[in-house]
């Protein structure tokens with residue numbers, strides 16, 4: 001069997017009896033017989049992680065990095081073609097760190113094994129470390145391995161430098177193992193925060209409640225309750241590219257604004273910014289950020305973008321929705337209100353293409369650029385700058 005192409009999830013695609021066959025971990029150009037590679041791709045490399053294939057986290061560790069960037073660019077091209085959107089897809093921005101780039105990991109636990117899920121399964125692959133996670137996170141995993149995990153179902157570890165946030169999701173209210181973890185992590189760092197979640201309650205257990213992080217001249221609380229992009233270096237590249245499209249006259253709607261970092265960064269440049277976010281703790285965080293940085297031109301509203309968009313005055317709209325993309329009602333409002341510019345950051349090419357199609361009568365795409373936020377996986381982040389038709393850019 002000859003592998004002809006790579007599918008959306010990085011799996012090899014071959015044809016047998018006229019039907020497409022999906023073959024994970026094989027590469028285009030390879031010839032497979034009885035599950036063995038008879039002819040290897042020149043772009044195949046040896047994966048560095050011992051859990052590769054068993055663990056569902058990575059699917060492209062066996063492919064040379066330059067080729068994974070091409071794969072991501074092509075993946076977007078293919079989806080746009082399906083929607084008949086004719087636009088140049090720029091080269092995928094590489095990540096400086098291909099490993100150890102993640103500032104957050106969610107470990108699964110079944111009382112005995114601690115690790116990550118297998119691909120398309122809820123079975124846990126026990127891991128000692130994760131090659132994608134930061135070195136600090138891997139040090140914390142080592143410490144967790146020294147405690148009993150029988151009452152834990154999930155552990156979320158976040159970091160920036162040696163500032164560590166750990167959230168234990170428990171199946172009962174026995175905190176003894178967490179107390180032991182606290183004693184052990186103290187030897188690793190002074191800057192830690194430990195939270196326990198049991199039933200619907202989050203209990204602050206020990207350390208600092210949050211840390212103050214500074215980027216783009218904005219100080220912001222780094223907490224366990226907010227959404228942050230996982231790859232800081234690529235996040236900062238994307239935010240810089242967004243800022244290049246904002247002027248001091250702009251009134252900006254930052255829809256799907258999360259914990260408000262991007263809104264605050266834009267507020268340093270724009271005339272006014274309104275951030276809209278549906279998760280209450282994230283808006284509370286965004287307001288803390290506004291207060292700490294004394295941003296009088298920033299307003300954070302907690303609510304649904306679809307319900308609020310018609311009540312907000314703006315000439316630039318930033319969209320950074322979850323994987324499901326932008327709600328149809330929001331698209332309809334944009335087509336009615338016609339802001340001068342739409343800046344769309346997407347983590348899902350399929351919903352991005354769907355939404356671009358719905359905006360194409362009124363908007364020209366000025367640029368469309370992929371960013372490798374998630375090296376070694378099939379995921380890709382895309383930034384699209386759109387300008388109202390007949391508008392001079």
Ligand SMILES: C[S@@+](CC[C@H](N)C(=O)[O-])C[C@H]1O[C@@H](n2cnc3c(N)ncnc32)[C@H](O)[C@@H]1O
Pocket residue numbers: 227228229255256257258259260261262276277278279282303304305306320321322
């Ligand atoms: C990809 S995150 C964007 C976060 C932020 N822009 C950033 O860079 O940190 C998407 C955010 O959209 C929020 N969200 C989801 N549905 C929403 C809705 N209908 N209205 C407003 N926010 C929503 C989620 O809670 C999440 O924080």
